[in-house]
Amino acid sequence: MIDDQINVCVNLRKQARLSTPWTILSADENSQEANMYSDFIKFCLKQMSGTFEDDLAEIYSAIEYGFSVSEIIYTIYDKGPFAGKLGLKAIKTRE
Numbered sequence: 278m279i280d281d282q283i284n285v286c287v288n289l290r291k292q293a294r295l296s297t298p299w300t301i302l303s304a305d306e307n308s309q310e311a312n313m314y315s316d317f318i319k320f321c322l323k324q325m326s327g328t329f330e331d332d333l334a335e336i337y338s339a340i341e342y343g344f345s346v347s348e349i350i351y352t353i354y355d356k357g358p359f360a361g362k363l364g365l366k367a368i369k370t371r372e
Contacts (some may be wrong), residue, residue, distance in 0.1 A: 278341060280319055283328065287340055287341055290340055291333075291337045291340060294337065295330060295333060295334055295337070297342065297358065301315050301318050301319050301322075302315060302333065303315040308372065316358075317362070317364075320357065320359055320364070321364040322355075322365070324329045324354065324364060324365070324366075325365050325366065325367055325368070326367045327367065329368075332347070332367075332368040332370070333336040334369035335347070336368075336370055338341065345370060346370070346371045347368050347370045348368070348369045348371060349365065349368055349370065349372075350365070350367045350368070350369060351363055351364065352364060352365070352366035352367060
């Protein structure tokens with residue numbers, strides 16, 4: 278990563294992947310259960326500390342090092358439409 282050319286190439290590869298738009302869609306728009314699952318996933322990503330995009334940027338350190346280790350930290354939601362459910366609190370990438 279000290280070499281300028283390698284640094285630019287690695288960062289370009291990361292940014293190309295991170296700049297791709299994405300969304301959470303229900304597997305079946307007519308299924309109430311499928312819609313509930315997609316709503317739950319969206320809720321979890323919004324409740325996490327930081328943003329999911331920032332977590333992805335850290336996870337993509339695997340491009341530089343050949344692997345990436347991340348810890349998923351869970352929480353039980355105490356308010357909102359999914360109170361009492363187990364969900365994501367954070368994703369922490371370890372050095």
